[in-house]
Structures are given as C-alpha cells and as structure tokens.
Amino acid sequence: MADLEYDVADGIGTILLNRPRLKNAFTFAMIDDWAQALRSARTDPAVRVVVVTGAGDAFCSGVDLDEFNAQAGGPFALKSALTDRIHRVAYALEDLDKPVIAAVNGTAVGAGMDMALMCDIRLVARSARMSEGYIKVGLVPGDGGCYYLPRLVGMAKALELLWTGDFVDAEEALRLGIASHVYDDEGFREAWLGFARRIAAQPPINVQMIKRAAYQSARTDVRTALDLISSHMAVVHSTRDSAEAMAAFRGKRAPVFEGR
Structure with missing residues (x-):
C-alpha cells in the first residue's frame, strides 16, 4: 500500500496518510503526492469536498525527521526543502476553492498540526492531541503555524502554544476554536464522512x-x-x-x- 492514498467517492476526495507505524510522519514523496492530489481535486468535477485524515491511531506526527535532516545540507538547502517541497501543500490549498476538512484522529504534532490548521475545518476524535512542538526539538514552526494558529485562537494564545509546545486535547481544541466538532473515536470515520457528505450535497x-x-x-x-x-x-x-x-x-x- 502507498504511504499516501487518494481516492474519490460520493463527491469526497479523501487523502489518507498511510504510515501508521511511524504515526504518519510524512516524507518528501508523500508531500509530492499530497500536493498533486489537491491540484487534481481543484479541477475534478467529481470532487466537491476534500478530507485529509490519518491511518491508525494518529493524524500526522509531522515531517519524517530522518529524511528532513538528510536533506538539510546547509541554510539554503534547508530553506529550499521547505519552500520548494513541503510548502507546496499550503500553496495548493490556497488555490483550492473547494472545502477541505482535516479529520484529526489522535496525534497531530509539529508540521502535522500545521497541516490540520491550514484546512478549512477540523473535525477531531476525542483521542486527538495537537501540539506545535517545534520548540521542543530546537526549531521554529516551519509549515505555517505562525500564520494559521493566531488567526484561529488569537495572537496571545497562539504565542503561548508556540512557545511552550503544550498539547491541546480535543475539548480544548473545540473551546479555542481550532476544532469545529468532537466525535467519539468509535464511529469517527462515519461521523466525518457524514459531515463531508452534507457539504458535498450542497450546490x-x-x-x-x-x-x-x-x-x-x-x-x-x-x-x-x-x-x-x-x-x-x-x-x-x-x-x-x-x-x-x-x-x-x-x-x-x-x-x-x-x-x-
């Protein structure tokens, strides 16, 4: 099975991050497929809504650090890895007028949380835990956290979460406005599918x-x-x-x- 799977059914284009053993940490090849899926959804009349979710018990633990560090040969190489590869998902989303939903099951950390934040709506399972954990590994938010998070929770709370790397659970995410709905883990897929189908049924x-x-x-x-x-x-x-x-x-x- 592919590390990232994309399929279309009932008006919903589903992007599945499929490395459950590694908490769906994404590789550069996955980023290429992710951006391509979003570009395909943009022009595909069969797609009315896009959903991004993770396999297993996690949404996304961020970039695969082993591969990322191997690419980081120096300041320019590191910047290029971000702007020319990882940020292409954000750019593809910026060009996509169709609704994009993050169905967050379990952990979303670092760039994994950023990828959820850049979607239009976040539906979360009760097991969801999100953290902008870059500070804990000596980095800064590299995939839009400093842009998206303040627009959702306000500058002061965003800075708190960015500076501390604290985890936000499902109920706190709902209270802060990061999440739109919280669903039980059992039946989570049916819950987000039902929500996506409601949007897909609109003109x-x-x-x-x-x-x-x-x-x-x-x-x-x-x-x-x-x-x-x-x-x-x-x-x-x-x-x-x-x-x-x-x-x-x-x-x-x-x-x-x-x-x-």
Missing part, C-alpha cells in the same frame, strides 16, 4: 464562492467585500443549481445539483 458553485468570499473578505475592507459578494450573487443566481434549489425548496423535495 458546489455556491460552496466554492462562499469559501472564496470568506477568505478574501478577511483580507480586505467592507466596501470591497460587499462589492465582491454582489458579483458572486449575480453569478450564482444565474446557475441551473440556483433554479434547482429554489424549485426543490418550493416543492419540499431534496434538490439534485449538477455544478452548473
């Missing part, structure tokens, strides 16, 4: 435009945001899915969306 053009507008609005002023959403409203109102949604609402039936 896909609308879902993508909502994501685009929400992220762009966070980076601009209110007038620009309202001008943008007025354009989005005009576009989605003209789609066949919009007409289908209205007809289904009036007819009190389940809609069937085509993505056009």
